[in-house]
Amino acid sequence: MRAWWHKLKSWRRPVLRSAALLSLVLGAGWCLLPKPELYPPDLGWSRVVRDRHGAVLHISPAPDGRYRLRTPLAEIHPTMVRATLEKEDRWFRWHPGVNPVAVARSLWGVATGRPLGGASTLTMQVARMRWGLQTRGPGGKLLQMFRAIQLERHYTKDQILEAYCDLAPYGGNVEGIGAAARLWCGKSAADLSERESFALGIIPQSPATRHPGRAGDQSRIAVAQARLQAGLAGPEALRDDPLAASFTLVPPGEPPHRAPHFCRRMMNEDASAVVDTTLDLEIQDVLEQGIAACLDRTSESGIRNACAVLVHAPSRQVLGYVGSGNYGDRSIQGMVDGLRARRSPGSALKPFIYGLAIDQGLIHPRSLLVDAPMAFGDYNPENFEGEFMGPVTAREALVRSRNIPAVDLARRLQGEGLYGFLKHGGVRLDRPESYYGLSISLGGAGITPLELARLYAALADDGVSRPLVFRTGPPRPEAGPPLLSEAARFLVLDMLRGTGELGADYGFSRADPAVAWKTGTSHGFRDAWAAGVRGDHVLVVWMGNFSGRGNNALVARRTAAPLLFELFARLHLPDRVKEAPATVGQVDLCALSGCLPGPHCPHLVRGWFVPGVSPIGMCELHREILVDGSTGARVAWNDGRPGLRREVYEFWPPDMLALFRKAGLPRREPPAPENGTAGIEGLDPGAAPLILSPLPNRLYFTGTEDITLKAKPAAGVATVYWFCDEAFLGQSTANGGLPWQPTPGKRKLRVVDDHGRSATLVVTVKVP
Template sequence: MKRGIAVAAALLALAAAAWLLCSRPALEEYYPHSRAYVDTHGRLLRLTLAADQRYRLFCPLEQIAPNLIDATLLYEDKDFYHHPGVDILALARAFWTTYITRSRRVGASTIAMQVARLRWRIRTNTIAGKLRQILRALQLTRHYPKARILEAYLNLAPYGGNIEGIQAASLVYFNKSADRLTVPEALSLAVVPQNPVQRNPARPKGFDHLQAARKHLFARWIETHPRDRQLTAFFDRPLAVRPPAGLPFAAPHLIDYLEATPPGSTNGRVPTTLDLNRQLTMQAVIRNHVARRAAEGITNAAALALDTRSMTLTALAGSADFFNPRIQGQVNGATARRSPGSALKPFVYALAMDQGLIHPMSLMKDSPRRYGGFTPENFDQRFLGPVSAHDALILSRNLPAANLQARLGEPGFYGLLQRAGIGELRPAAHYGLALCLGGVEVTMLELAGLYAALANGGRLQPIRMVKGEMAAPSGIRILSPEASFLTLDILKDNPPPSSHRQPLATIQGNEVAWKTGTSHGFRDAWAIGVSRDMVIAVWVGNFNGKGNRAFVGRSAAGPLLFDLLAALVPERGWRVADTMNFSQLNLKQIEVCATTGELPGHHCLHTKKSWFIPGISPIRVCTVHRAVPIDRATGLRACRYEPGHTPLAVFDFWPSDLLAVFRMAGVSLKTPPPFGKACDLDRRAGAGQPPVVTSPQAELVYALQSDRATHRQIPFTAVADGDVRRLYWFVDNSYVGNSASQQPLMWTARSGKFDVRVVDDHGRAGHTTVSVQMVR
């Protein structure tokens, strides 16, 4: 007897020591949690499953409706705050009824014991399991206050099916957070954990079990809450709940993107910047567009809307149908890398304006030119000749854009893309001058960020998708405010697609500064526009890269862009000029020659206004329109002006390369007549512009085959003044031949480095060098 008492005392001492020394266990954070993605107004977009395929959201006790807490304590453990985690008397009664009299199975689990069972997944249908549960409950009570244990219970309790925790249950069944539960809702959920299979609110057959239990609880509830007796009618009605299958699955591409790198959250609630109304509108507009154009092979499209003020994404549709495997609908078109076609050209022009190479009315040459081994072509395979920078960008001419990129100083266009954070860039040499023509691949998010930078005065800022994310206060400057405004001011003059007939690109009275892009092989059609405080980007194509001649930016993506602008930007009266504070910009408007974009000379008949950046924009007096004296007797150009004998006549002195383009286009020009024979060479040489050698190029090394003469020929070409007929070529001061001013001279090369000199028929000269290396 004494020995037994001693053993019992020792065991009790060991149990007491274990209780005192046991470590503090983790509670509900031990289990993975779901994330509830909501839109900017708090509307649920998607509730994700936790890693163990359960719906489980953490909710602090203070954010749970008090009526739910009171109902749970009343139903599960009314003496919760008065026992040490285990109710000894209740356990004794349960043990006697279950194991001694065996009349029926009775439970006596306190909330602490239930937390222990849920936390450690204890099977309590055996005595050993029950003892383990009791010890764990005592351990929890040893380390945690009662409120913390109650909080853990409400976050771990089963509420039917794979739903655990009151926050997930409230969100799934009633589409509201746990702090907004009504008394009938609270009492209905309070009885579920005791029998989550039979009382599952989403099971039609389980309603009778749930109904009986909650009516029993309500009878006890009104004893202490008599004012709620008026709610009796609610407990006689069926419970209106949303089953888990009815949970929303909105904005799937964005949610999947965020899930790949889950944002930090203390309670699993992720407040996105998305506006559900805008999202649903965007999806509907895309579906309608694809349905209308299906006969042309247009089956897929993607789009996004970005608020330029806050840099928040307000809508994103990564494909026309997320659930359509035929179009690979689950691919996210907003993050896929695709060729942008000409959609990057505006940034070449903006950078060129910042570097003082052009202003909007600068004359550019849309004419053939070879850059080493690269010969760019226009989309229509035609040439316009002289064209203003404004029109070259609006008409999306490839040759002027490539020429501008070639002229850019450091940082070049590649450097701008690097600074803008364009991902997966290869070395600059890989792209060459094709960089601005769609040679680089970008994502829609990157492209939208670049256009938002134009609207924000040249500052690039990160795109925000989750509310509360800290954005860079000022961003990274990639362009000046002046160049940004001038670029948007040009793009606003881009005429709308034919499906939206109006003289200017306007929607709902708002100006639209927009650009299109068509990738090589008609694989991608792009349209992106800035209007009011919104950037909308649109892509049309196939995720498998299959081309379709219908995939042209203006006709395939442009109409969708304008449909989205009409649906998402209803405000009226916005102008591009509203984006800038002109008092803080270094900008002026000046009169320029309408033909050349230069300061009008005495003989310029037509002028127009152009924006100009003082101290940066290139400006010089126009020399194309010149007055020359004409000999009345011969009709030839006189050597000097003699009043009364040699009247002045105005001619256009276009460079020889542009003259050739005019002739190719069938345009007849009034070229200046040649000098009379009496005019000496010195007088003729001083009356115009010297030739500029365009081939060979000094920066290249020409590697030629040495065994065949025809493979050793290099073309000599130069741009000469408009009055030049012939060019004479010299290599190291040795005459090698002559050619018409618009024709090449083919020189048979030899190994070495040589000085190349060209002299026009008026004695004006230019020169370059050429390096030749023979290979076999």
């Protein structure tokens, strides 16, 4: 015994030295282990497109054909994490990558011929998946252990656990908890229930026999998950919830593939693994269902395709995006994105012509325009119906989509005109202005529904041309000055709003009076458009066939307009009443001429105008004349004869009378003059107003206080009207005044009383 003790003492020093040296070598080796990538370098990931609320619109498989989503550990339900650790490696938090107790137990099982469980830790499984190791033989298993220790050397436990949750097999071509939760449960990993967590947690141990998509594997999954739940939560969990033992996964169906045209666009434009978009899935479903219902009704007439886009105007965010009636229908070329196709917009651009004309002082909403045959060089446009209305107000001409007034206004526009407006508004025009000519006002240039929605969004908001927004993020800054003034935008929308009575004329009754809308039918009946503004939202729809074949049934007011209002009715979008801007005013106008009323105008209407811009004159249409009661002839003056009476007649120019007759709307003409006397000369014109302010021969400066316009009219005058360089400024009472802020230059002021008598004054205004 003593000899043995002495021998042990003699060995102690060398053993300690060897142990110290081995520890030093192992420590140095541990420190010198190179840091590997945690994931395979060539590993691909699925890509996800989500709507504005986080709902998944689309999941694409990774390049190797597997569904695999990168999911942070913090975004996995805690029960799912607990179930995974319970089933795979309950000592994961304590071992250095290899569990020596499990290794010893496994070796003892091999030596005794009794299976006592494997020794693979969760870290070793990550190592196997990371390097693609073959671990059935001793060499592969040792290499797996080495790699596991290497991973533990450089990564935290949470990082390794997250990698396992991303790479573990979950049946079929599904890998990782993120993809499994989405494809087998239809939700994110954070939203899993406890039952779903237990059911998913048992799949990686036998993914070939526990495939949630196969009916034959359902019973095996149910038994295994019940066993796991009982082991993790205790037997009482199954007693408290009798259905838990038989619970199994029921996959919701195919992988998400919603809004396919939109998602394809997003994936082409953004290479991110997760693309968060502005689309609203609920709105998208409403649009798709509404279009499908409409096409069911129109397919018999040969109209088999449609598309629509909904935009929130203030942010320019796209909320709904339907590129075709049916993405999977090859017979209608459903995979084509119609929202990006260039088509003739027909009359859908006319509101912008009228807006430009308002800004340039050519019209106000009740200005009289001429709808009659007219040639513009070698361009001879006609109205859709081939008929003409004669004299018509600007609002009626726009609402009724009369071609001649629109082309005539486009011809009179100064500067870059409609062509320049469209270019600055984001419309791609590949040819010079001379190529399109005036035909551009009637749809002679191709435009996409997205470009049209961008124009209408500017009209509905601030007038600034900004690109449509498809991805969430900070708002984009304004890009350039407004295309139309605030006054023009307000007046154009007011002209287009409240025209629901046209629905009955056009064959449909569901017309929301809160919607400002316009239609467009392309030449040859190839395209039917409708664009509408309700509150802060813009909706553009297109109907037709991608083949471009004409169809006489493709009349926008009978096809696209009903679809527009049906979609608005389904969407229940809020309406926001917009107050009139300070840059517009209202005044009484003659209902027939659209001019300031004289004393004999029988019907008055309230009309909008832009002070200092809108061209409004005094009504010279309604005049009072003397008529001989016995002869019916017009008398020049009151000569005292018996039977004279005063009557009011309309004095239209001869060309206007001819237009009325041509349009089938004859007017009551004044009687012929007595003895060939033409006109109403001889009547006392009365005294013209006297301008009291501003004073003549005075110099005025801008930027100071407003100048008060004041006049002294003749007796019997109730209202006076003020003009600057033929632009209407406003009205005042006979004894009142009108504030005026002049612009630099020589300004010709004119005051007109309600009898048509006027006075003028020229003032000079300079910058101080």
